[in-house]
Amino acid sequence: MIETGARRREIDEVASELFHANGYAATSVRDIARALDIQGASLYAHVASKEDLLWAIVDRSASAFEHAADRAVDETGDADAVERLAALVEAHVEVVAADPERSSVFVTEWRHLSGGRRAVIAGRRDAYEARFRETIRDGVAVGAFRPTDPAIAATFILTALNGIATWYRPDGRLSPDRIADHYVELALRSLSEDHR
Amino acid sequence: MIETGARRREIDEVASELFHANGYAATSVRDIARALDIQGASLYAHVASKEDLLWAIVDRSASAFEHAADRAVDETGDADAVERLAALVEAHVEVVAADPERSSVFVTEWRHLSGGRRAVIAGRRDAYEARFRETIRDGVAVGAFRPTDPAIAATFILTALNGIATWYRPDGRLSPDRIADHYVELALRSLSEDHR
DNA sequence: TGCGATGCCTAACGATCGTTAGGTAGGAGG
DNA sequence: CCTCCTACCTAACGATCGTTAGGCATCGCA
Numbered sequence: 431m432i433e434t435g436a437r438r439r440e441i442d443e444v445a446s447e448l449f450h451a452n453g454y455a456a457t458s459v460r461d462i463a464r465a466l467d468i469q470g471a472s473l474y475a476h477v478a479s480k481e482d483l484l485w486a487i488v489d490r491s492a493s494a495f496e497h498a499a500d501r502a503v504d505e506t507g508d509a510d511a512v513e514r515l516a517a518l519v520e521a522h523v524e525v526v527a528a529d530p531e532r533s534s535v536f537v538t539e540w541r542h543l544s545g546g547r548r549a550v551i552a553g554r555r556d557a558y559e560a561r562f563r564e565t566i567r568d569g570v571a572v573g574a575f576r577p578t579d580p581a582i583a584a585t586f587i588l589t590a591l592n593g594i595a596t597w598y599r600p601d602g603r604l605s606p607d608r609i610a611d612h613y614v615e616l617a618l619r620s621l622s623e624d625h626r
Numbered sequence: 627m628i629e630t631g632a633r634r635r636e637i638d639e640v641a642s643e644l645f646h647a648n649g650y651a652a653t654s655v656r657d658i659a660r661a662l663d664i665q666g667a668s669l670y671a672h673v674a675s676k677e678d679l680l681w682a683i684v685d686r687s688a689s690a691f692e693h694a695a696d697r698a699v700d701e702t703g704d705a706d707a708v709e710r711l712a713a714l715v716e717a718h719v720e721v722v723a724a725d726p727e728r729s730s731v732f733v734t735e736w737r738h739l740s741g742g743r744r745a746v747i748a749g750r751r752d753a754y755e756a757r758f759r760e761t762i763r764d765g766v767a768v769g770a771f772r773p774t775d776p777a778i779a780a781t782f783i784l785t786a787l788n789g790i791a792t793w794y795r796p797d798g799r800l801s802p803d804r805i806a807d808h809y810v811e812l813a814l815r816s817l818s819e820d821h822r
Numbered sequence: 823t824g825c826g827a828t829g830c831c832t833a834a835c836g837a838t839c840g841t842t843a844g845g846t847a848g849g850a851g852g
Numbered sequence: 853c854c855t856c857c858t859a860c861c862t863a864a865c866g867a868t869c870g871t872t873a874g875g876c877a878t879c880g881c882a
Contacts (some may be wrong), residue, residue, distance in 0.1 A: 437829075455651035456738065459870060471871075472830050480870065538734070540653065576815075581801070582808045585793065586786045593785025604778070612778045619772075620816035633859075655840060667841075668860050676840065824882085836859070839868065846861070852854085 438476050441466065442490075445483045454484055454539040477588040484539060485547055491529070491536035492554050498525045499561055511569030512618060518562060519617050520610045522591045527598060527606030534595035559584055566621065575621040587617045634672050640685075641679045641793060650680055650735040676820065680735060681743055687725070687732035688750050694721045695757055704777045707765030708784040708814060715813050716806045723794060723802030730791035755780055762817065771817040783813045 444465045448457045460470035461478050477483050502517035526533045563584040569575035575583075585590045594609065640661045644653045655676050657665035673679050698713035722729045736747045759780040765771035790805065 435828090445809040453649065453651055455649055458868075460868085469831065470869095471832080471873095474871065475829060481665070492829085511761070542649070563786070579808060582805070583812065585789065586809065586812050589789025589792075590782045590786040593781065593789070596785075597781065609778070612775060613782065616779060616782050616816040619818060622815060622818070631858090654838075656838085664859085665861065666839095667843095669863080671859060672842070826879100826881095828865100828879080829877090831860100831874100833873090835870105835872075837869075837871105842865075843863090845863105847857105848858090848860105850855100850857085852856100 441473065441476055442483070442486055446487050446529075446531040446535055449484065449487065449535045449539055454535070454542045458519060463526070471607075472520065481542075481544060484542060487532055488509055488540050488543065490537050491525075491532045492528070492551060492558075494525050495522065495536075496554070497560060498522070499558065501541055503561070511565050511572065512574050515562070515569065515614045515621075516614045516618060518565060519587065519591065519614045522588075522612055523594060524606060525611040526591070526595045527600075527609065530595055530600070532596045533610075537592045537595050562588055569621065576623045577608075583621060586620065590617075637672055638679070638682055641733055642683050642725075642727040643737055645683065645731045649815065650731070650738045657790065660793065661739060677740060677798060678732070678736075683728055684732050684736050684739065684747060687721075687728045688747060690721050690725070690728075691718065691754060692750070694718070695754065699757070706770055707768065708770050709763050711758070711761045711765065712810045712814060713819075714761060714796075715783065715787065715810045718784075719790060719806040719809055722787070722790045723796075723805065726791055726794045726796070733757060733788045733815075735792050740743075755784055758784055769819075772819045774817065782816065786813075 441462070441546055445457075445462050448461055448465060452461075458470075459473055462483070463470040463473050498521040499525060502521035503514060506517045508515050526613075540555075541548065563580045564585050566575060566578075566580040570577055570580065591613065594613075598604075598606075598609070631811075637658070641653075641658050644657055644661065648657075654666075655669055658679075659666040661671050662669075694717040695714055698717035699710060702710050702713045736751075737744065739747060760777045761780050762771060763776040766776065768772055787809065790809075794800075794802075794805070
């Protein structure tokens with residue numbers, strides 16, 4: 431029975447911030463408790479283990495990316511691969527900007543999950559990456575993108591996208607919209623046909 | 627007096643592997659010692675502290691990137707911005723491929739350095755990123771690249787490049803040369819003028 | 823008025839952390 | 853032969869780790 435109350439959500443948020451700032455392994459349960467002005471042991475009234483905290487953050491973030499990609503693909507209908515890739519990139523940027531801490535924890539800390547959970551996340555990441563890869567493959571097939579290795583191109587674009595989570599701050603110079611516009615442009619052009 | 631003997635180099639290498647695989651904070655001194663078949667305390671005959679180990683790895687990796695970029699820029703002479711950016715990207719890929727563990731530790735674990743050292747590395751990273759940024763700015767100025775925000779473009783390209791360190795394995799499907807070729811192509815096209 | 827949640831407390835557990843102290847075995851060089 | 857040096861050992865330090873046990877106050881609701 432997973433707790434989902436208001437207090438639990440506060441705990442998740444604080445944990446996200448600290449895991450983002452210092453990393454999962456370097457953040458102690460007592461660090462999280464101190465940020466909430468309670469004792470370390472008191473956290474265990476809400477959480478079964480430290481790893482469960484990480485799991486809650488990573489699982490929710492993975493779902494956010496998946497749902498955003500679902501929505502993006504649905505909305506573009508059966509448009510061409512170029513538009514679908516643009517929608518995927520835009521959706522990804524929006525998810526990151528909506529919660530950069532959680533997203534960055536998802537991207538960088540999921541390896542600290544143990545065993546089965548790590549495998550589950552690895553699978554979901556692969557599936558998510560496959561959407562980009564296959565959209566690129568489709569675009570190459572119909573001549574919308576230049577002939578290139580879809581796996582390399584997808585990894586290139588996705589690692590660039592994930593990098594946003596590590597540097598984006600809501601109070602920074604760039605609005606999420608501007609970032610999304612630029613990244614869509616950079617990603618699409620990196621696959622564009624003519625050049626020079 | 628910094629030790630540079632053969633044994634110390636083995637220790638650095640083992641530490642690189644473990645910091646890459648599990649992260650700095652999640653790797654104990656005794657983990658490193660076990661991989662060397664010695665006792666944890668014995669490491670302190672070679673190293674002053676765990677953080678000094680991280681520092682040695684990060685400092686050497688930073689120098690590798692800096693020297694490679696120096697060489698790349700020297701060799702292209704006063705060629706145009708397009709060629710200089712291509713040389714920078716290629717050099718970066720080569721450094722990563724030459725020692726992926728060390729590079730990935732450099733990219734992901736430098737925040738665990740304390741105080742002054744972290745600031746030093748932050749500065750060197752900024753300076754390195756500035757080379758990309760200014761090359762892009764030059765290219766935009768002379769019309770070799772489309773008009774775009776050089777800071778965003780540089781970050782886009784560099785985070786994609788750094789991502790290589792996390793997934794590249796020497797025994798993988800892709801040779802360093804092929805990766806470099808593809809990444810140069812992707813990076814240059816992302817900045818190219820005409821499109822569609 | 824009583825009752826069960828809810829939310830936090832103190833105290834403590836065994837394990838593990840980075841690190842220090844002090845000692846020993848073996849090889850190189852005078 | 854003696855001495856220094858390198859490389860490692862055992863033992864232990866105080867701190868901190870994740871986690872458990874058991875108790876106490878406050879609240880909504882019957």
